[in-house]
Amino acid sequence: MEKGNIKLGKKLDRVAGVLSIIIFLLVGLMRRVKIDLAINSSVLPPVNAILNTFTTLFLLGALYMVIRKNYDAHMKFMTAALISSVLFLLCYVLYHFTTVETSFCREGWIRTFYYVVLLTHIVLAGLSLPFILFTYIRAYTKQFDKHKSLARKVYPVWLYVSITGPVVYLLLKPCYGL
Numbered sequence: 001m002e003k004g005n006i007k008l009g010k011k012l013d014r015v016a017g018v019l020s021i022i023i024f025l026l027v028g029l030m031r032r033v034k035i036d037l038a039i040n041s042s043v044l045p046p047v048n049a050i051l052n053t054f055t056t057l058f059l060l061g062a063l064y065m066v067i068r069k070n071y072d073a074h075m076k077f078m079t080a081a082l083i084s085s086v087l088f089l090l091c092y093v094l095y096h097f098t099t100v101e102t103s104f105c106r107e108g109w110i111r112t113f114y115y116v117v118l119l120t121h122i123v124l125a126g127l128s129l130p131f132i133l134f135t136y137i138r139a140y141t142k143q144f145d146k147h148k149s150l151a152r153k154v155y156p157v158w159l160y161v162s163i164t165g166p167v168v169y170l171l172l173k174p175c176y177g178l
Helices: 006-030 041-067 071-098 109-140 144-175
Strands: none
Touching: 006 071, 006 109, 041 071, 041 144, 071 109, 071 144, 109 144
């Protein structure tokens, strides 16, 4: 049975916990606080969709590599997915701190579909954030049994969130600037 670096894992877990709390607070504030940075942030929604798409591709690449038992490539793909998710989060928070929220402008079944996708995307993104970090930490600290156990639960949620992000953008795209 492998041990890994449990002591380092616990320290990193505390960092991940603090980061998760800070991110939750920022996301909570960004809808209430607007900051004028005198920048054109209209480019950020498509950038966010692209970053989420990259995350999806990296996650799929990581799955392919772990199935092939190429664990070094798997770790590289997962690191790339984590980096693209962090970049997404930075752009997302910047956009929402600097821009008034866009309302969905369409009616009918598409409106219901949009809100179902949006709400599941938001809830699962928020819930999965600390677990994504904990799962990555388990791999980084070579606690592979714990990593594998967490990853089986966290991976499909992260994949869903990364896929539905661009879907939300595409559904909301006709409503920007109205």
